[in-house]
Amino acid sequence: MPELPEVETVRRSLLDAVVGRLIVNVVPRSFPGVMGPEGVDAVAPRLVGRRIKAIRRRGKYLLFGLDDGTDLMVHLRMTGSLVLTDRDQPPLRFEHLAIELDGGRDLRFSDQRKFGRVLHLLPGASQALDRRIGPEPLDAGFTADRLAAALANRRGKLKAVLLDQGLVAGLGNIYVDEALFHARLHPERPAGGLSPTETRRLHRAIRAVLRQGIANRGTTFSSFQDGYGAAGGNQATLNVYGRGRKGEPCPRCGRSLLLTTVAGRSTHFCGRCQPLVAPSLDAPAGPSGEAAIGSSPAGVDESPSR
DNA sequence: TGTTATGTTGCCAT
DNA sequence: TATGGCAACATAAC
Numbered sequence: 001m002p003e004l005p006e007v008e009t010v011r012r013s014l015l016d017a018v019v020g021r022l023i024v025n026v027v028p029r030s031f032p033g034v035m036g037p038e039g040v041d042a043v044a045p046r047l048v049g050r051r052i053k054a055i056r057r058r059g060k061y062l063l064f065g066l067d068d069g070t071d072l073m074v075h076l077r078m079t080g081s082l083v084l085t086d087r088d089q090p091p092l093r094f095e096h097l098a099i100e101l102d103g104g105r106d107l108r109f110s111d112q113r114k115f116g117r118v119l120h121l122l123p124g125a126s127q128a129l130d131r132r133i134g135p136e137p138l139d140a141g142f143t144a145d146r147l148a149a150a151l152a153n154r155r156g157k158l159k160a161v162l163l164d165q166g167l168v169a170g171l172g173n174i175y176v177d178e179a180l181f182h183a184r185l186h187p188e189r190p191a192g193g194l195s196p197t198e199t200r201r202l203h204r205a206i207r208a209v210l211r212q213g214i215a216n217r218g219t220t221f222s223s224f225q226d227g228y229g230a231a232g233g234n235q236a237t238l239n240v241y242g243r244g245r246k247g248e249p250c251p252r253c254g255r256s257l258l259l260t261t262v263a264g265r266s267t268h269f270c271g272r273c274q275p276l277v278a279p280s281l282d283a284p285a286g287p288s289g290e291a292a293i294g295s296s297p298a299g300v301d302e303s304p305s306r
Numbered sequence: 307t308g309t310t311a312t313g314t315t316g317c318c319a320t
Numbered sequence: 321t322a323t324g325g326c327a328a329c330a331t332a333a334c
Contacts, residue, residue, distance in 0.1 A: 077313085114328080221313060
């Protein structure tokens with residue numbers, strides 16, 4: 001579920017109602033381990049009485065900046081959700097934690113699969129996290145040249161490398177497949193073997209699919225919801241993700257989409273538009289370069305970004 | 307009814 | 321160091 005656009009959607013949805021609020025209580029529910037080995041009972045006293053000054057995002061991590069300089073870090077992993085509710089609401093299904101705020105509302109963390117975590121980070125730990133994660137793909141500092149440098153000398157498959165959070169922050173299975181489709185790159189191309197033009201195309205595609213995901217308030221494939229429980233709308237714009245299993249037609253060329261496994265993850269792509277072998281420079285443009293993409297996100301075009 | 311797949315990440319072995 | 325495989329968990333779909 002939650003990749004960069006989904007986490008950003010949660011962040012934006014909570015900003016107005018949460019920033020400035022005081023944590024008045026922290027209540028364990030069904031899974032105290034959600035706050036790590038210490039458990040909720042050990043961590044809660046450090047949080048009660050703290051005021052939330054900001055909510056920021058780093059990759060797929062949400063960081064609630066507290067007034068003592070520490071951070072409350074939330075990672076949704078596969079099925080986590082963070083929802084603001086009135087205090088008198090009954091616990092959500094799979095609710096593991098309720099953070100009670102002044103003003104009468106709670107931040108409720110729930111997670112069917114118990115992979116997600118809500119951790120209290122001292123400043124050193126937040127800095128370590130920041131250093132461990134790669135650049136933010138939507139920041140101005142993430143240039144095509146920087147992507148090229150990161151990919152150089154990587155021998156793994158393109159998809160596997162893009163999923164590495166140390167290389168670029170925030171990409172997951174859905175947006176990688178979508179970005180590779182827009183860039184017309186086969187997921188199993190060696191990551192270090194892209195031409196400069198291909199790298200620029202990939203750079204542009206990554207930013208475009210992420211921006212589109214945010215604009216549509218996230219992709220709800222099954223369980224994603226924003227801070228008020230609302231589903232996203234980006235699933236309607238997906239070109240390949242989830243479409244390979246039944247061989248649905250490629251939106252660009254019409255050929256049946258394919259499903260395979262790369263880096264242990266389901267991988268959807270078009271075998272014609274995303275060839276495994278890089279097309280030679282002097283070959284005439286094949287079918288992959290011809291048709292316009294009906295649902296192409298703004299900003300994806302066919303020309304190099306000069 | 308059993309088997310399989312699921313959006314993430316960390317740990318382990320190579 | 322980089323890379324690949326798998327477990328963590330609960331449920332839905334086949």
